[in-house]
Amino acid sequence: MALRRRTMGLSTTVLVMAFLLSGAASMERQAYFNKTGDLPCEFVNSEEISLADLVVFWQHEKKMVLYELYRGQEKPQNVNAIYKNRTSLDQYNLTLRLHNVQIKDKGLYQCFIHHFKESQGMIPIHQKDINLSVLANFSQPEIMLISNRTENSNINMTCSSVQGYPKPKKMYFLLKTINSTYEYDADMKIIQDDDTGLYNVSISLSFLVFPETNTSIFCVLQPESTQIQLLSQPYNIDAKPPQPPLPARDNVLLTALPVLFIACAILVLFMTLTKRKKKKPGPSHECEVIRAEGEESEQANERVENRTPERSNEAQCVVNISKTDPDLGAGMPSKEISSGVREEKHGRGIQEPF
Numbered sequence: 001m002a003l004r005r006r007t008m009g010l011s012t013t014v015l016v017m018a019f020l021l022s023g024a025a026s027m028e029r030q031a032y033f034n035k036t037g038d039l040p041c042e043f044v045n046s047e048e049i050s051l052a053d054l055v056v057f058w059q060h061e062k063k064m065v066l067y068e069l070y071r072g073q074e075k076p077q078n079v080n081a082i083y084k085n086r087t088s089l090d091q092y093n094l095t096l097r098l099h100n101v102q103i104k105d106k107g108l109y110q111c112f113i114h115h116f117k118e119s120q121g122m123i124p125i126h127q128k129d130i131n132l133s134v135l136a137n138f139s140q141p142e143i144m145l146i147s148n149r150t151e152n153s154n155i156n157m158t159c160s161s162v163q164g165y166p167k168p169k170k171m172y173f174l175l176k177t178i179n180s181t182y183e184y185d186a187d188m189k190i191i192q193d194d195d196t197g198l199y200n201v202s203i204s205l206s207f208l209v210f211p212e213t214n215t216s217i218f219c220v221l222q223p224e225s226t227q228i229q230l231l232s233q234p235y236n237i238d239a240k241p242p243q244p245p246l247p248a249r250d251n252v253l254l255t256a257l258p259v260l261f262i263a264c265a266i267l268v269l270f271m272t273l274t275k276r277k278k279k280k281p282g283p284s285h286e287c288e289v290i291r292a293e294g295e296e297s298e299q300a301n302e303r304v305e306n307r308t309p310e311r312s313n314e315a316q317c318v319v320n321i322s323k324t325d326p327d328l329g330a331g332m333p334s335k336e337i338s339s340g341v342r343e344e345k346h347g348r349g350i351q352e353p354f
Contacts, residue, residue, distance in 0.1 A: 026108070026129040030226065031101040033136035033165060033198070039066075039096040041111035043126045051091065053116050058087075058096050061108040067096055071116055098132075103165055103197030106134040136198050138164030141171070141219040141232035146204070153211050159219035159232060160202035170222040171203050177213045211240045 031037025039058060050072075057068040057078075064080040067087045076084065088097045094113070098105065113126035138161040146156035159173065173184040186203035193200070201221070209215050219232035 026131050028131050028133070030133050030135055031098070031105070033101060033103065033134060033196075035101055037098045037101045037105070037132060037134075039098060039109050039111065039130045039132065041094040041096070041113065041126070041128050043094050043111075043113050043128070049115060055114040055116055055122055056089075056094060056112070058109055058111050061110070066098070066109070101134055103134050103136070106132055108132075134165060135224070135227060136163060136165035137227065138162065138168065138199075138201070138221055138223060138230060141221050141230055143217065143219050143232050143235045145235070153209055154206050155209050155237075156204070156206045157217065157235070158202060158204040160200070161221050161230065162200040163196075163198045164201070164223065165198050166224060167199055168201055168221055168223045170220075171201055172220055173203070173205055173207065174218040174220050175207070175209070176216045176218070177210065179213075209237055214239050 027040070027042070029037065029039065041056070041058075051069070052072045054072075055068075055070050058066040060066065060080075064082060065078050066080070066083045067089060068075040068078045069089060069091075074089075079087070083098070086099045088099070089095070090097065094111070096111070109130045109132060111126070111128040111130070112124065114122035115125045116122050141159050141161045143157055143159050146158055157173070159171065161168075161171070167190060168188070170185075171188045172186060175182040175184065184205055184207050186205045189202045189204075191200045192198070203219075215237040216234040217237070218234055221230040223230070
């Protein structure tokens with residue numbers, strides 16, 4: 001009889017171990033940073049055991065208890081301080097919800113279920129391992145221009161994306177024109193935040209653009225395969241308008257020579273006219289002035305008789321005319337000239353010697 005009981009106990013233990021091993025396969029679950037992650041226990045209660053007869057708890061691979069339900073009663077005093085007030089249980093399917101997930105929450109979790117019997121104590125009936133991974137979506141990549149296009153049409157750019165997890169696989173620039181697409185890889189700079197564990201990534205690159213073609217530049221971030229590829233807003237570069245060809249040097253010279261010649265001719269003509277305007281009035285004009293002065297002086301008092309006679313201004317003018325303009329003197333009869341002098345003398349009251 002004792003042998004029979006030992007055999008039955010051994011067979012029961014083997015069945016329980018086989019059952020536990022069959023349900024101990026690890027399950028992969030994902031949760032997003034600062035969101036809620038589910039840790040399902042996947043217990044099938046075929047015998048419809050009451051929660052009052054079950055002991056359910058979860059623990060981290062480091063043996064830290066997340067949650068405990070002892071015969072229908074929560075035991076918060078047994079929960080590790082890291083997980084306090086961060087868990088809740090769906091008692092219908094025994095799925096544990098972990099709130100405000102952090103990067104450090106990633107890892108292996110285990111769900112244990114025991115059937116409590118008064119005569120036998122706690123009998124393990126279920127175990128489930130859940131491997132939790134944590135994700136954080138990177139921000140949309142942002143392109144920034146470091147320096148403007150250089151003479152050789154090179155352009156310097158940087159692209160950055162922040163607050164993501166895990167490390168991205170790849171980050172690169174994509175240059176598109178109307179006829180082609182070019183991919184430019186660059187070394188990715190990675191910085192991890194000590195508090196949150198999130199990553200900030202960036203790349204910088206100098207590459208050639210084509211000035212005669214409209215170009216759009218994108219920055220592409222390739223995270224883990226489970227995450228969506230991220231694309232930046234395009235940075236557009238408009239094509240430069242074509243420059244007209246410069247005229248040949250010979251053509252420029254031939255065009256400039258006639259212009260210079262005309263300018264010189266105009267300058268010479270202007271200087272000639274200016275000199276003529278500045279020329280002083282001739283002798284005839286001076287004589288007219290002298291004659292007018294002579295008529296006014298006729299009314300003056302007679303000169304003192306004994307004084308030496310002076311040559312009249314008019315006569316002097318005639319003499320000056322004859323000196324300065326021989327043609328004018330030659331054309332005037334000598335008789336008229338002498339009579340004019342004689343009349344002037346009589347007008348002045350000077351006696352002519354016999």
